[in-house]
Amino acid sequence: MRAKGETGILSMDRRELLKAGASGLIAATLPAAAWGQTPKSGGTLLLSSGGDPPTLDMHQSATYLTEFVGSPCFSTLLRIDPTDINKLVPDLAEKYEVSPDGMMVTFHLHAGAEFHNGMPVTAEDVAFSLDRIRKPPKGIVSPRKGLLGNVKEVEAKDAVTVVVHLTAPQADFPFQVANPYNVIVPKKVVEPLDASGQGMKRTVVGSGPFKLSQAVDGQIYELVRNEKYFAQKAYLDKIQMFPIKGEVERAAALQGGRIHACFFFANESVLEGLKKQPNITSLRRPTPTFINLIPNVKMKPFDDIRVRQALSLAIDRQSFIKTVGPLAGAFYHSYGLLTPGSSYNLEAADMKQFAGYDTVPGVGGDIEANRKRAIELLEQAGVPKGFKLVLLARGDIPAFRDSSINLAAQLKAVGFDATVDVRDAGGFYAMETGGQFQCLAHSVAVSGSLPDQILGEGYTSFGGRNYGSWKDDSIDQAFRAQSTESDPAKRKQLIRDFQIQFMKTYYQINLAWVGYGAAYQKSVMGWTALNDLYANMQMDRVWLNV
Amino acid sequence: MVGYLAQRLATGFVTLFGVALIVFLVMRVIPGDAAVMMSGAGSGVVSQEELQQVRHQLGIDRPLVVQFADWATHVGKLDFGTSLRTGSPVIEDISRRFPYTLEIVVLSMIIAVGLGVPAGVLSAWLAGTWVDRILQTITIVGLAAPSFWIGLLFILGLVFFFHWSAPLFWQPIWMDPLASLSQLIWPSLAVGLRQLALIARMTRSIMREVLGEDYIRTARAKGLSERRVVFRHALWNGALPIITLIGFEIAALFGSLIITESVFSVPGLGQYVVQSILDRDYPAAQGIILILAAIVVLGNLAVDMLYGLLDPRTRVQGARA
Numbered sequence: 001m002r003a004k005g006e007t008g009i010l011s012m013d014r015r016e017l018l019k020a021g022a023s024g025l026i027a028a029t030l031p032a033a034a035w036g037q038t039p040k041s042g043g044t045l046l047l048s049s050g051g052d053p054p055t056l057d058m059h060q061s062a063t064y065l066t067e068f069v070g071s072p073c074f075s076t077l078l079r080i081d082p083t084d085i086n087k088l089v090p091d092l093a094e095k096y097e098v099s100p101d102g103m104m105v106t107f108h109l110h111a112g113a114e115f116h117n118g119m120p121v122t123a124e125d126v127a128f129s130l131d132r133i134r135k136p137p138k139g140i141v142s143p144r145k146g147l148l149g150n151v152k153e154v155e156a157k158d159a160v161t162v163v164v165h166l167t168a169p170q171a172d173f174p175f176q177v178a179n180p181y182n183v184i185v186p187k188k189v190v191e192p193l194d195a196s197g198q199g200m201k202r203t204v205v206g207s208g209p210f211k212l213s214q215a216v217d218g219q220i221y222e223l224v225r226n227e228k229y230f231a232q233k234a235y236l237d238k239i240q241m242f243p244i245k246g247e248v249e250r251a252a253a254l255q256g257g258r259i260h261a262c263f264f265f266a267n268e269s270v271l272e273g274l275k276k277q278p279n280i281t282s283l284r285r286p287t288p289t290f291i292n293l294i295p296n297v298k299m300k301p302f303d304d305i306r307v308r309q310a311l312s313l314a315i316d317r318q319s320f321i322k323t324v325g326p327l328a329g330a331f332y333h334s335y336g337l338l339t340p341g342s343s344y345n346l347e348a349a350d351m352k353q354f355a356g357y358d359t360v361p362g363v364g365g366d367i368e369a370n371r372k373r374a375i376e377l378l379e380q381a382g383v384p385k386g387f388k389l390v391l392l393a394r395g396d397i398p399a400f401r402d403s404s405i406n407l408a409a410q411l412k413a414v415g416f417d418a419t420v421d422v423r424d425a426g427g428f429y430a431m432e433t434g435g436q437f438q439c440l441a442h443s444v445a446v447s448g449s450l451p452d453q454i455l456g457e458g459y460t461s462f463g464g465r466n467y468g469s470w471k472d473d474s475i476d477q478a479f480r481a482q483s484t485e486s487d488p489a490k491r492k493q494l495i496r497d498f499q500i501q502f503m504k505t506y507y508q509i510n511l512a513w514v515g516y517g518a519a520y521q522k523s524v525m526g527w528t529a530l531n532d533l534y535a536n537m538q539m540d541r542v543w544l545n546v
Numbered sequence: 547m548v549g550y551l552a553q554r555l556a557t558g559f560v561t562l563f564g565v566a567l568i569v570f571l572v573m574r575v576i577p578g579d580a581a582v583m584m585s586g587a588g589s590g591v592v593s594q595e596e597l598q599q600v601r602h603q604l605g606i607d608r609p610l611v612v613q614f615a616d617w618a619t620h621v622g623k624l625d626f627g628t629s630l631r632t633g634s635p636v637i638e639d640i641s642r643r644f645p646y647t648l649e650i651v652v653l654s655m656i657i658a659v660g661l662g663v664p665a666g667v668l669s670a671w672l673a674g675t676w677v678d679r680i681l682q683t684i685t686i687v688g689l690a691a692p693s694f695w696i697g698l699l700f701i702l703g704l705v706f707f708f709h710w711s712a713p714l715f716w717q718p719i720w721m722d723p724l725a726s727l728s729q730l731i732w733p734s735l736a737v738g739l740r741q742l743a744l745i746a747r748m749t750r751s752i753m754r755e756v757l758g759e760d761y762i763r764t765a766r767a768k769g770l771s772e773r774r775v776v777f778r779h780a781l782w783n784g785a786l787p788i789i790t791l792i793g794f795e796i797a798a799l800f801g802s803l804i805i806t807e808s809v810f811s812v813p814g815l816g817q818y819v820v821q822s823i824l825d826r827d828y829p830a831a832q833g834i835i836l837i838l839a840a841i842v843v844l845g846n847l848a849v850d851m852l853y854g855l856l857d858p859r860t861r862v863q864g865a866r867a
Contacts, residue, residue, distance in 0.1 A: 048714070054583070054631065054825065062589030139603050141596055143589035197603035202633035217632045217639065218813030218821075219716055242714040244811045252701045256711025396824075426578030426826045433582060433592050457590075464590030 039526060043544040044238040046259040048250050051243045052217055057200035058183045059133050062143045062445070064264060064533055065243075067180055069221050071537035072239060073116070074183035074206030075230075077107050077126065077162075078174055080535040083528050085449060088178050092121060092207065092230075093162075102169025102486055107177075109160040113230035115186045116204075116211045121230075123156035128187035130154045130164070130177070132194070139197045143464045146456055147176045150483065168484035171491065172452035179447050180534045183208075209234040209540035218243060235526070235543035254280060254519055260544070261520030264533070266398060268326035271517040282519035286332045286340050287533040288454060289445040289514035291324075291403050296437055297470045297507060306381040308506035311439070312356035313374035314414040315407065316367040319359075321512050323406050328399040328443070332513035333360045336499045337459060339449040339531070340513050344495045354503045357510075374414040385415040392437035393420050394428040399443035399514060407441055407511075435469055442467060443514060447534040451495050452483050459502050470507040478502075554850065558843040565839040566621065569832050570614050573823075580604055580630055580826040604630065606828070617832065626836075627829030631821070636833035639818060645718040647807070647814035649726065651799045653734035658741030659792060663781075665742070666749020671776055673754060681746065688743025694805040697736035701809070704732075716813055733810040737803065741795055748791050752784040759783075786857055790849055797845025801838040 053066040058074060061067070078096070081087035093107035113121040132140065134148035150173065152165040166173065176182070189205050204212040207230065210223035221241040225234045242259065244250045247270045253259045255277055265271050265282075274282040293311060295302035302308060317333065325331040336346040351357040355373070358365025378387075389411060393404035401422060408418040423431065431437055444465050446454050458465045460479045461472055478501050482494035503510075518529050526542045581600040585592045601607040605616075620627060626636035669681040704710050712729045719726040756762065757780050765775045804816035815834060822830035 046714075052821070060589070139599050141585045141589075141592055141600070197600075198633070216642075216813075217634075218643070218817055220714075240715075242811070244714070245808060246811075248698065249701060249809065249811060252705045252711050253714060255705045256709060258711050258714050423577065424824055426583050426824060427576065428578070430578035430582045433597065434594075466591055 037525060037545070039235050039541075039543040040545065041235045041543070042237050043235075043546060044240055045236050045261070045524070045539065045542060045544060047239060047241045048244045048253055048259045048262045049241060049264055050247075050250070051245050053221075055199075055201045056204050056212075056215070058181050059129075059136070059185070060141055060143070060199060060201075061181065064445070067447075067534050068263065068537055069212070069215075069223075069241060070183065070204065070206075071180050071208070071534075072210040072223055072234075072539045073204050073208045073212055074185070075113070075121075075208050076178055076180065076183055078178040079538070080175075080178055080180070080448075080530070080532070082530075082536045082538075082541060085530045085532045085535050088174055091178075092126070092184055096174065103166050105164045105166065105173060106157075107162045107164070109162065110230045111160060113207050114228050115189075115207050116226060117186065117189065118228075119186055119188065120159075121184060121186075121207050122159050123162045124159075125187050126162045126184050127154040127156045128191070129184045130182070132185070132190070133182055137194045140194055140199050144179065144181060144457070146460070146463050147179060147182070147453065149456070149462065168480070169486050170452065170483055171486060171488075172450045172483065175448055175450050176452065179453070180537065181447060209538060210236075210239060213238075229540075232540070234540040236539065239539055251519070254521070257521075260524050261518070261527075263516075263518045263520075263537070265517035265519060266327075266329040266514075268329070268331075268517075271519065274519045279522050280519055281522055281524075282517060283529055284329065284331070284515045284517040285529050285531050286513055286515040287445070287531060288339050288447070288449040289399075289443060289516070289533065290334075290458070291328075291330055291399055291441060291443045291511045291514060292458075293407060293439060293509040293511060294442050294468045295439045295506075295509075296435060297468050298435055299438055301381055301383050301387075302438065302468075304381045305506060306377040307383060308509070309355040310374040310377040310381070310383075310414060311411070312354070312506055312509045313370040313377070314416075315356055315359070315410050315509070315511065316370075317357070317359045317511060318361050319367075320403075320406055320410070321361065324399075324402050324512065327402045328397075329514045329516055330399065330403070330512040332515055333362075334510070334513055335360065335363075336496075337502060337510065338451060338454055338495075338499070341531075342449060344451055344492060344499075346496060346499060350500070353500075355506070357503070371414050378415060383415075386417045387415070389416040389418045390438055391418060391420045392428060392431055392440040393422045394425055395422040396425060397443065400428075400441055403441035403443070403511065432467055440467070441511070445514075445533060447532065449532060451498075455479055455495075455498060455502075456483070459498075459508065468507055470505070472505065472507070475502055475505065475507075551847075551851070554847050558840075558847060561843055562836065562839055566618065566832065566836050567614070569835045570617065571610075573826065573828055573831055574610065576826075578826055580606055580828055583826045584630060617829070621833075621836065626833035629822070629827055629830040631825045631827045631830065636830050639830065640815065640834060640837060643814050643818050646716060646730065646812050647800060647803060647816065649719055649730050650734050650737060650803060650806070650812065650814065651796060653730060654738035654741055654799065655792065655796055657734060657738035658745050658795075662742040662745030663749050663788065666746040666751075667753055667776060667781060669746065669750040670753030670757060673750075681750075685743035685746045688739045689747070691739070692805075693736045693740055694809045696739055697733060697806055697809040700732045700736060712810070714811070729810075730812070733803070733806050733812055736809075737799065737806050741799075744795070745788065745791065749784075749788055752787055753780055756780045756784040786853060789852060789856065793845060793849030793852065797842045797849075800841045 049068050053069050055061050058070040075092045077093040078088045079091040081089050092110055094110045096107045098105050133142050134145050134151055136142040150166050150170045152167045155163040157163050186205050209226055209229045211226050213224045214222045223239040225237055247267045250262050251270045251274055271282055274280050295308050297303050332340045334340040335351055338344050348363050351360055351363045356370055359367055391404040391408055394400040404420045408420050411418040446457050457463045461476050478498045482491055482498050485491040485494050516533050523545045525545045530536050581597045585600045629636050629639055665681050669678045672678050713725055765779050804820050807814045807816035819834050
């Protein structure tokens with residue numbers, strides 16, 4: 001545990017939590033002015049994102065379009081530190097304790113916290129919210145239920161005390177409840193909505209620093225400051241968000257001074273244009289978003305590991321990054337399955353043991369030799385030259401569409417007659433969910449970069465991203481083993497073992513990591529671009545220096 | 547005339563029923579249904595059981611005949627249902643968006659007619675001269691360049707040269723005329739340029755034909771001024787096909803502003819059509835397409851009626867028919 005800055009922020013990083021073991025404790029408030037300048041209150045922050053949120057139900061969504069509107073309106077039990085994604089700070093829970101055996105986590109709620117409708121936030125609301133995520137009621141879909149899969153029971157001990165019983169100790173658990181989508185909602189409001197099948201698709205009642213004042217489809221989403229916010233009130237009077245789909249059009253609105261900021265750009269040429277503007281800060285940061293080639297293992301010949309190996313061998317990742325990077329932001333690579341720069345990554349030398357991964361930048365592989373080997377493997381597997389391979393692609397997102405086009409071209413080099421079947425989102429999801437595809441390129445954006453978050457969601461049989469429908473108990477057991485290991489050194493080894501074990505299956509073939517751009521007027525203060533698209537979007541510490 | 551009108555309305559009703567049926571079926575035939583989109587399938591793997599639950603809640607697991615009969619009965623009572631995406635009545639969504647699309651249509655047609663007809667007349671009058679060639683070149687560019695591309699040029703040009711972009715908060719023209727005009731003039735210009743080119747070329751072609759007629763020669767021989775010959779005798783007599791074209795274009799524009807509205811982020815009907823289809827929002831997609839079809843049917847009827855008013859011969863033929 002360590003103190004930070006003059007303002008008395010107390011936060012713990014994940015490693016410190018592990019060291020502290022049973023007595024992880026956070027007891028502090030967010031910084032009043034952690035940015036070196038005295039913040040000014042007032043003003044309206046004008047933002048734009050890429051469109052209308054398809055739903056306002058945070059629990060049911062995984063798109064930034066929902067999260068950017070929802071995060072300022074809701075609270076989570078704990079929050080990702082606005083300056084460091086590896087640390088937590090309090091939100092609704094002013095402190096928490098982990099029992100000595102690691103099987104029980106007790107959260108003490110902030111006294112006096114209220115929802116926007118004036119109802120107090122109680123332990124019962126917290127229990128209802130966590131249960132809604134892990135065991136969604138009929139008709140409600142929860143993409144992150146796996147994140148709370150280790151929860152046995154959530155108990156409302158008294159009005160302000162919540163006890164979460166785990167099935168096994170889990171070092172990353174506090175980070176799972178800090179996931180920006182895992183917000184606390186009022187039971188009395190949401191339960192009837194769920195029963196009617198509506199959920200919170202058009203309802204926002206949170207306890208966050210801002211309240212939704214209007215949501216006009218296609219036009220504006222307006223948030224106003226919550227004057228009854230339980231922690232330090234937001235500086236801004238209002239936030240107005242305008243849905244502008246095109247990146248060029250968003251950049252023009254920024255340059256024309258119609259918006260202060262846009263926190264989502266993928267296209268490099270648009271971002272380059274903004275970098276030339278003296279009054280605009282623009283940057284690109286790696287985010288926990290990866291692009292994988294996913295074979296459908298329930299479909300022949302992709303049930304054959306040799307074919308999946310051949311797919312991996314056929315792909316020159318360096319060339320993929322060079323081509324798709326400027327279009328989709330896929331500029332980054334990693335050694336292993338975790339985020340670029342993660343302390344759990346494998347070594348460059350490790351990558352040589354996986355078919356095709358030696359073409360990741362910095363490993364020094366030989367693509368021609370790889371492709372020769374791929375052709376041999378395909379012959380051994382009985383896949384004829386000119387085998388028709390259709391890559392299912394979603395047409396409206398460059399990370400899907402342009403990746404597929406690039407992959408089809410590369411797969412032709414090993415004898416596949418590869419084509420791309422471009423569909424709209426509805427068609428794509430229907431075919432993907434129904435398993436009606438041979439292979440597809442999928443961009444997966446995860447909130448958080450910890451092993452439980454990325455490996456749990458992306459690389460387990462039960463995870464929400466198992467689009468290829470594989471089932472492998474040994475992989476799932478390996479995941480659980482690392483997740484429940486409390487000794488940091490042993491856990492690091494288990495995470496390494498897991499990655500090696502998974503990568504050798506080729507159930508999913510990693511191609512690149514995506515970094516998203518953000519650009520904002522220099523008058524926007526108090527916001528730090530974290531290496532996570534979803535974190536630090538509450539906007540309560542943001543102010544306008546005008 | 548009344549009989550003719552009744553006959554046309556009956557035909558229009560049959561057309562709309564056909565449109566309703568086709569839209570209803572097409573929305574169900576294309577891959578991906580409302581349940582897939584409503585269940586957040588993009589956020590992760592959704593099981594078939596979960597999808598079935600959502601389908602049941604939305605009532606889209608019922609037989610198609612039952613679903614269509616249910617929807618058609620409600621439409622008959624002018625109840626287009628509730629949008630699955632916005633949660634608002636479809637008619638409310640459409641009413642909110644209609645003024646922006648209407649404004650673009652009206653502005654673009656003012657530009658197109660106001661400049662296109664004079665340009666066409668001038669071009670025909672001065673056929674073969676450098677003026678004609680310049681106007682011809684402009685109209686070819688107007689026809690060839692897609693309006694979304696011209697729109698992007700406007701957006702980028704305004705930012706590059708004037709560091710200006712249009713306001714983002716949309717208000718109907720009666721609430722803030724200046725702000726509304728400063729937003730909608732650009733998409734109207736982008737769309738209007740194509741309409742202008744179309745009308746100018748049509749006008750030129752008709753005027754060239756009319757100016758060669760015997761009665762024009764007679765008018766000139768009588769010593770009438772060239773201005774009177776061109777505008778009173780030639781243009782008036784050649785006006786019918788131009789009016790027809792304008793009428794059809796106005797009706798068609800309502801449903802064809804999809805890309806232009808997207809480029810300029812106009813919360814109009816075009817964007818509503820696209821988003822409804824992409825989201826498999828059945829009530830919204832079916833409702834808006836039916837209403838756009840009704841606009842086209844009524845627009846054509848209005849043109850025919852106008853035709854009859856302007857040219858008594860067609861009235862007589864129409865009545866006989």
